[in-house]
Amino acid sequence: MRLTPGNVNPRRGSLTFLCSRTNILFVPADYHTHTPLCHHAIGAPVEYALAAIGLGLDEIGISDHSPMPGPFDDWRMDLADFSDYLALVSEAREAVAPYPVRLGLEVDYFAGQESWIEKLTGLAPWDYLIGAVHYLGPGWDVDNPKWIGRFEELPVEEIWTRYFAEYERCVRSGAFDFVAHPDLVKKFGHRPAGDLRPYYEPIITALVETGTVMEVSTAGLRKPVGEIYPGPEMLAMAHAAGVEIVISSDAHAPGEVGADFDLAEKLVHEAGYRHTVQFRRREKTRVPLS
Numbered sequence: 473m474r475l476t477p478g479n480v481n482p483r484r485g486s487l488t489f490l491c492s493r494t495n496i497l498f499v500p501a502d503y504h505t506h507t508p509l510c511h512h513a514i515g516a517p518v519e520y521a522l523a524a525i526g527l528g529l530d531e532i533g534i535s536d537h538s539p540m541p542g543p544f545d546d547w548r549m550d551l552a553d554f555s556d557y558l559a560l561v562s563e564a565r566e567a568v569a570p571y572p573v574r575l576g577l578e579v580d581y582f583a584g585q586e587s588w589i590e591k592l593t594g595l596a597p598w599d600y601l602i603g604a605v606h607y608l609g610p611g612w613d614v615d616n617p618k619w620i621g622r623f624e625e626l627p628v629e630e631i632w633t634r635y636f637a638e639y640e641r642c643v644r645s646g647a648f649d650f651v652a653h654p655d656l657v658k659k660f661g662h663r664p665a666g667d668l669r670p671y672y673e674p675i676i677t678a679l680v681e682t683g684t685v686m687e688v689s690t691a692g693l694r695k696p697v698g699e700i701y702p703g704p705e706m707l708a709m710a711h712a713a714g715v716e717i718v719i720s721s722d723a724h725a726p727g728e729v730g731a732d733f734d735l736a737e738k739l740v741h742e743a744g745y746r747h748t749v750q751f752r753r754r755e756k757t758r759v760p761l762s
């Protein structure tokens with residue numbers, strides 16, 4: 473499908489007639505989406521782009537799980553497939569031109585990865601790089617159901633402390649345009665009792681000091697915790713501190729593009745947000761949410 477300029481509306485769409493969910497029209501982009509190259513997502517980037525067009529989003533970004541320099545785990549693209557990744561995004565761009573398909577990558581951060589991340593940064597003309605913490609050190613991806621038993625082996629306070637310490641280092645690396653799913657560690661519903669703000673505060677400070685944007689991810693709604701990442705308290709702290717946000721689905725299938733953006737928009741609005749940002753070639757622009 474090739475869109476003519478007449479099909480693409482400067483203010484969120486002459487394509488609106490295709491959208492059955494008019495209440496998401498003011499979220500301009502979905503930047504966190506995957507491809508089959510990571511071995512746990514379905515649908516080519518062109519299908520994600522068509523889904524975004526159908527929803528009336530202004531643009532789509534593709535951001536598959538980054539390759540590692542050697543064997544690492546089984547849920548990311550292989551380094552040997554990296555050129556295929558760039559080709560898939562190019563194909564999507566050509567198929568839906570002039571609709572914008574942005575090139576991103578969800579990069580795993582953990583201590584010791586800095587030089588590899590620097591290498592990844594130079595591998596392509598990225599529109600944005602997403603920093604993501606899944607690992608509490610090698611061998612423990614905290615969101616992997618395979619390791620859920622470890623939540624019974626250690627105090628949840630210790631797990632949260634380790635997670636947010638790694639997340640702060642991720643933000644402070646300064647390597648990323650935005651950081652993903654800020655409180656992913658709650659995925660299976662494990663959280664300490666009492667005031668959780670001491671876990672969030674160092675992250676908010678790091679976001680402010682580095683000018684890094686925070687993701688508001690609807691993926692948590694599709695997980696056991698059943699909540700957006702981050703929750704309302706962390707989001708309110710981010711707003712009060714002046715942290716900018718993007719709203720993402722973390723789609724692993726074309727049908728998940730823009731998933732629950734109506735709920736996310738409501739949540740961020742209640743926290744006080746009236747703007748989000750768009751990225752192009754790692755430059756960000758503020759965009760009104762409504």
Ligand code: ZN
Pocket residue numbers: 506510512537724
């Ligand atoms: Zn994934």
Ligand code: FE
Pocket residue numbers: 578604606652653
């Ligand atoms: Fe992730």
Ligand code: FE
Pocket residue numbers: 504506578722
């Ligand atoms: Fe993801």
